Amino acid sequence: MLTKEQWTRYNRQVILPQIGVEGQKRLLDSRVLVIGAGGLGAPVLAYLTSAGVGTIGIVDADAVEMSNLQRQIIHSEYSIGRQKTSSAIGFLSQLNSEICINEHPVFLSPENAKDIIGEYDLIINGTDNFPTRYLVNDCCVLLQKPLIDASVLKFDGQATVFLPGEGCYRCLYPSIPSRSIIKNCSENGVIGPLVGMMGSLQAVEALKVLLRIGNPLSGKLIMFDSFNGEFNSIKWSKNPKCPLCGDNPTITDLSDDYGINCETKQIDYSDEWDLDLETLNNMRPFPDIIDLRDNVEFHGKLPLHNSKIISFEEVLIQFESWDRERLIVFICDIGIRSSALTEMLRSKGFKLVYHLRGGISHWL
Numbered sequence: 001m002l003t004k005e006q007w008t009r010y011n012r013q014v015i016l017p018q019i020g021v022e023g024q025k026r027l028l029d030s031r032v033l034v035i036g037a038g039g040l041g042a043p044v045l046a047y048l049t050s051a052g053v054g055t056i057g058i059v060d061a062d063a064v065e066m067s068n069l070q071r072q073i074i075h076s077e078y079s080i081g082r083q084k085t086s087s088a089i090g091f092l093s094q095l096n097s098e099i100c101i102n103e104h105p106v107f108l109s110p111e112n113a114k115d116i117i118g119e120y121d122l123i124i125n126g127t128d129n130f131p132t133r134y135l136v137n138d139c140c141v142l143l144q145k146p147l148i149d150a151s152v153l154k155f156d157g158q159a160t161v162f163l164p165g166e167g168c169y170r171c172l173y174p175s176i177p178s179r180s181i182i183k184n185c186s187e188n189g190v191i192g193p194l195v196g197m198m199g200s201l202q203a204v205e206a207l208k209v210l211l212r213i214g215n216p217l218s219g220k221l222i223m224f225d226s227f228n229g230e231f232n233s234i235k236w237s238k239n240p241k242c243p244l245c246g247d248n249p250t251i252t253d254l255s256d257d258y259g260i261n262c263e264t265k266q267i268d269y270s271d272e273w274d275l276d277l278e279t280l281n282n283m284r285p286f287p288d289i290i291d292l293r294d295n296v297e298f299h300g301k302l303p304l305h306n307s308k309i310i311s312f313e314e315v316l317i318q319f320e321s322w323d324r325e326r327l328i329v330f331i332c333d334i335g336i337r338s339s340a341l342t343e344m345l346r347s348k349g350f351k352l353v354y355h356l357r358g359g360i361s362h363w364l
């Protein structure tokens with residue numbers, strides 16, 4: 001039974017036949033971990049708290065800064081300088097005082113990840129860097145925990161769900177794109193409401209997975225191009241060759257090298273597929289140059305001579321049908337997307353794929 005207050009508070013969702021009193025009780029008994037109390041974490045935490053998820057853990061080692069307030073809407077000017085986990089609790093306890101909220105004011109690391117993640121039923125990734133994304137993914141696979149992932153860059157957002165046994169982040173991207181690490185840890189532009197949307201989408205998926213209703217985004221990557229107002233989705237499936245969850249896994253425990261500490265990780269420019277502009281110009285036969293930039297990024301700068309313009313998302317949709325012996329050079333604005341795609345295509349057997357180091361901005 002629900003108490004009278006619970007009945008009133010959760011009424012709008014309890015009257016949905018797919019949820020009902022049973023579903024509400026299930027939420028009240030659930031334990032969810034939100035990694036990152038930032039732009040994605042803010043709506044996730046607010047909505048799960050108000051929906052009555054009984055126990056919520058928050059992992060975040062940072063303090064609130066003025067520059068967070070543009071998108072991290074659970075924090076306020078009053079909280080600047082305060083630990084984010086404690087600022088979040090201040091906000092959430094006013095939304096719903098019957099929820100138990102656990103603070104984990106630490107950086108998630110290979111040493112503490114299993115202990116923290118192991119306490120919860122469902123994990124939501126709200127971090128914005130590759131190393132933590134891989135660490136969380138690996139830990140969730142090893143502990144058989146469902147994971148709800150999302151990311152946002154500039155005007156683009158994407159989200160997907162990894163259910164135990166149905167594939168993982170490494171099925172999509174087998175290894176950490178080493179050259180991108182520093183660039184991803186540095187500040188990237190983003191608009192607040194888009195982050196809020198993607199976080200809200202994660203909260204919806206969390207409720208569906210906890211309630212075991214609907215079709216979670218497992219095997220489906222949703223992509224939202226907010227600049228052009230376009231939603232797309234691509235289907236993905238568990239990769240039997242995945243180094244973590246495939247048939248013959250080579251990763252059987254958490255590694256101690258996720259490059260968590262951006263400051264000490266150097267960019268490795270020695271990789272053979274990292275080209276400078278001169279090498280690119282001297283390549284014979286001349287490669288297919290694929291420019292991943294969107295209209296916003298051209299800023300009046302011309303695409304490279306003879307290049308084709310294909311978006312990152314479009315490449316993900318098309319590449320399986322491409323000739324694996326094709327000579328390709330990816331270019332983008334600052335080299336993050338081109339590097340990630342090069343690494344991914346090489347892992348899929350494309351041997352002649354390269355990218356322009358640092359992106360077009362660097363060379364112009």
Ligand SMILES: [Zn+2]
Nearest residue numbers: 168171242245
């Ligand atoms: Zn996998």
